[in-house]
Amino acid sequence: MSDEHKLKELRERIDAIDSDIGKLISERARCALEVAAVKKAATESPGADTTAPTLYYRPEREAQVLRRAMERNSGPLDDEEMARLFREIMSACLALEEPIKVAFLGPEGTFTQQAALKHFGNSAVTRPLGAIDEVFREVEAGAVNFGVVPVENSTEGVINHTLDTFMNSNLRICGEVELRIHHHLMISDVTRQDSITRVYSHAQSLAQCRKWLDSHFPHVERIAVASNAEAARRVKGEWNSAAIAGDMAADLYGLKILAEKIEDQPDNSTRFLIIGTQEVPASGDDKTSLMVSMRNNPGALHDLLEPFHRYRIDLTRVETRPSSSGTWNYVFFIDFAGHVDDERVANTLHDVGNRAADLKVLGSYPRGVL
């Protein structure tokens, strides 16, 4: 068989498969619409709390669907790629039920926007806001369904502002998403490559690329700005500057990438939290985040952590922040594996509650899948 003939035959097979996939996606979307009708009827049934909103978005179910897509996968696409395809199908199905609105730490083109789209898919309506506390406020006011904020970076550590904002908020953590962060050095079409005297970026990104800058641009002034996207925007009209930012910002402002992946740690990643008002049922692989205030006694941290050890709970993070109320009191932010509905977790929380001055469960949520 000639190459041309073979190609034609293969494309006919692909056309037939696409037609089947299309029909199946439509069938799936019709099912999602029926699910929406069932959910709506349940909130409107006699005896139901009529002030409670219908919860169309179900993080635990989405995590299960994505995990299953990965488990089922037998290649040649890798598991993450397969899950990403299902992520988009589910995002489109949810948009049919109710278009989901998500606020993120902007402006457009930030890694936080990338994280929001990774988590909710491209059918979500995303809205950029200027500061972390604005994202919290917008969710609290009910103007959007969820917010996305960064919480820790593998190279630079915790984003204190996000943790501190939880001290004065009743919002819950409904999910997490991790993003590999690749920084690039980018310039505009008016930049003179041999005359770069300043480089703009967010302070965290400048820190994440410190060694690379020391060796490639030791004498260039490093200027911290509010976001990577803002850095890219500034470079647009300047002949003597460059920016460090991600792919999205380069695309958005039409910048040229001079050097790719300049982060000092090759596995540089940032974890983002999904904040909302919804309590999320167990998905089968969950994490819980707590905020605990302890009186400033010797051994307070040991007392606090002992129940976790006794009930064999796997801690994934412990952070300390000074409390906003008393000068010498501390607030601990603790993340661990498990859901508040698990018996061992409930027992641990009971014991921790007895020892703490204050204990707040920030949320139980599915461990990030993608």
Ligand SMILES: O=C(O)C(=O)C[C@]1(C(=O)O)C=C[C@@H](O)C=C1
């Ligand atoms: O299972 C549901 O509750 C649905 O609404 C369906 C579906 C899906 O497309 O699979 C869509 C949105 C939800 O966030 C979870 C799953």
